[in-house]
Amino acid sequence: MDALERLISEFAKLPGIGRKTAQRLTFFLLKEDGERASSLAEAILALKERIRYCSVCFNITEEDPCPICRDPRRDHSTICVVEESGDLMVIERLGVYKGVYHVLGGVLSPLDGVGPEDLHIRELLERLKEGVREVILATNPTVEGEATALYLSRLIRPLGIRVSQIARGIPMGGDIELADEITLTRAFEGRREVEG
Amino acid sequence: MGDVFLEALELVRFRNYSRAKFHFGPEGATIVGRNGSGKSNLLESISFLALGKSIRGAPDSEVAMDGGDGFGIYAKFGGEDEFRISVVYSRGRGKRMNVDDHPLRRISELLGKFQVVSFSPEEVHLLLRSPAGRRRLLDMLLSQVGGYVWYWQRYRRALLHRNRLLSEGKVSRRELKPWDLQIVKFGSEIVRRRKEFVCWMEEKVKTFYEVLSGGEDLAVLYSPSFPADGDILERFVESLGESTEQERRLGCTVVGPHRDDLSVRIGGRDLRMASQGQAKSFLLAWKLGEALFFYERSGRRPALLMDEVFSDLDSERSKALAGFLIGKGQCFVTAISEGEVPGPIRNLRVIEVGDGRCVP
Ligand SMILES: Nc1ncnc2c1ncn2[C@@H]1O[C@H](COP(=O)(O)OP(=O)(O)OP(=O)(O)O)[C@@H](O)[C@H]1O
Ligand SMILES: [Mg+2]
Ligand SMILES: [Zn+2]
Numbered sequence: 001m002d003a004l005e006r007l008i009s010e011f012a013k014l015p016g017i018g019r020k021t022a023q024r025l026t027f028f029l030l031k032e033d034g035e036r037a038s039s040l041a042e043a044i045l046a047l048k049e050r051i052r053y054c055s056v057c058f059n060i061t062e063e064d065p066c067p068i069c070r071d072p073r074r075d076h077s078t079i080c081v082v083e084e085s086g087d088l089m090v091i092e093r094l095g096v097y098k099g100v101y102h103v104l105g106g107v108l109s110p111l112d113g114v115g116p117e118d119l120h121i122r123e124l125l126e127r128l129k130e131g132v133r134e135v136i137l138a139t140n141p142t143v144e145g146e147a148t149a150l151y152l153s154r155l156i157r158p159l160g161i162r163v164s165q166i167a168r169g170i171p172m173g174g175d176i177e178l179a180d181e182i183t184l185t186r187a188f189e190g191r192r193e194v195e196g
Numbered sequence: 197m198g199d200v201f202l203e204a205l206e207l208v209r210f211r212n213y214s215r216a217k218f219h220f221g222p223e224g225a226t227i228v229g230r231n232g233s234g235k236s237n238l239l240e241s242i243s244f245l246a247l248g249k250s251i252r253g254a255p256d257s258e259v260a261m262d263g264g265d266g267f268g269i270y271a272k273f274g275g276e277d278e279f280r281i282s283v284v285y286s287r288g289r290g291k292r293m294n295v296d297d298h299p300l301r302r303i304s305e306l307l308g309k310f311q312v313v314s315f316s317p318e319e320v321h322l323l324l325r326s327p328a329g330r331r332r333l334l335d336m337l338l339s340q341v342g343g344y345v346w347y348w349q350r351y352r353r354a355l356l357h358r359n360r361l362l363s364e365g366k367v368s369r370r371e372l373k374p375w376d377l378q379i380v381k382f383g384s385e386i387v388r389r390r391k392e393f394v395c396w397m398e399e400k401v402k403t404f405y406e407v408l409s410g411g412e413d414l415a416v417l418y419s420p421s422f423p424a425d426g427d428i429l430e431r432f433v434e435s436l437g438e439s440t441e442q443e444r445r446l447g448c449t450v451v452g453p454h455r456d457d458l459s460v461r462i463g464g465r466d467l468r469m470a471s472q473g474q475a476k477s478f479l480l481a482w483k484l485g486e487a488l489f490f491y492e493r494s495g496r497r498p499a500l501l502m503d504e505v506f507s508d509l510d511s512e513r514s515k516a517l518a519g520f521l522i523g524k525g526q527c528f529v530t531a532i533s534e535g536e537v538p539g540p541i542r543n544l545r546v547i548e549v550g551d552g553r554c555v556p
Binding site: 109110 | 350353354356357358360361364370371373374375377378
């Protein structure tokens, strides 16, 4: 495969990029001076070299543990459980939450072959041994997100830890990433004990 | 609230109509024409105005005239409320709908503007001869009422996950539990609504059927997969608990609304034993019940789209049916020829179709 075709097909593998866009990007880079191409290539390599998962909360980070996990001003007795790092970023932007996080890395989904052992659940249970008082479940209000929250609350509650859930305020069919900030802030303030 | 009626309709490259215009009165019309002339297609196009899609369940691409790039349905409504609805589909850009000149973002925004109750002969087999068909009969109307579809989608998804776990064999109770809770939560709401709906329909359908059949007895009964009395959610939880053994053996969920049925007995015998005409009469009685349901909820009578309703019915039944159809909102019936329809229906304006056009 020649260099041109190789780059086009690499671009086309990215989410949201079709073949046409991939071609446009490739020809754009071709016309630019070498500077642009090498800085793009470097940025991509740096991403893979420097960014890793926090060994405590599984957030993506450049330093391990991540800045949130290392921050002594944050309340380490409250853990907010989210599906992905993207969800964590949305909540962080609100600036209302002062506790720490745990990123599951997905949701329970038997149809996709994802079971409890495929998520960072064991690691979460380990963390709970260290003086955690409250766990806030902030999975998305999808069928899978709800099932995951129910599964976790049934594991955690017997340990004598308070389990609450947000996302009740997010409209039907909503998604944390799409929820506007006011709704989400309200969801945080109005979090409730999980039923079931 | 008064009725609205379809006053003018224009079809562009819709099925066999390359371009056709129709005008209707508030009472409706008898549509006549040879086999294959486009009578059923015309009724189908009217269903798009109520549901945003084909009532026969045909995909939009199939409805577009062969070799064409898409279709357009343009309608003007009159009566109590005057408005226009258009449904335009193109193979490249998909489907767009407008009420007056206001574009709709989703089909649900169209629901309730103009309502239809339809009948077609193929439904007799489709909806009555299997439990799955009878569940569809239950859901057809409920799906047009707030939130029902949302519950169904969630129920189905949770059910699929749960069935996958069960089919894999040795799964722990702990892993199954969150899915149990989900199907029970969404499923019991579906059961509750179905139960309420059949309860409402029961007497009405019975009365319609008695008149249609000249006195035959009809009994309609919701038969859920578990005893749904008292606290439905509790009952669901209980029977799910009781079916653990069976689930393990069969590898799937054996109770829940996906296993519901509608029990229909005509003259004391199960629907399976019913004759063609009896089954058809029952379905018609049910549809008349649906029309009444819409009327009581919204104060508006739905348009009736009655395809080939009189074939298979003896003259007594035809006459009784005509009595129900006439003078109750706009009614569209189809026939091969005008002579085929019973007395009272002959007062409807006759519209002849042929070669994909309205024959003047
Ligand atoms: N997408 C399409 N493009 C062109 N023609 C179509 C398309 N879909 C269906 N037709 C044709 O439309 C014709 C009319 O069908 P329709 O079912 O409306 O007839 P009908 O008048 O109801 O006949 P019958 O009395 O037999 O029920 C059929 O001959 C069919 O081949
Ligand atoms: Mg027909
Ligand atoms: Zn961390």
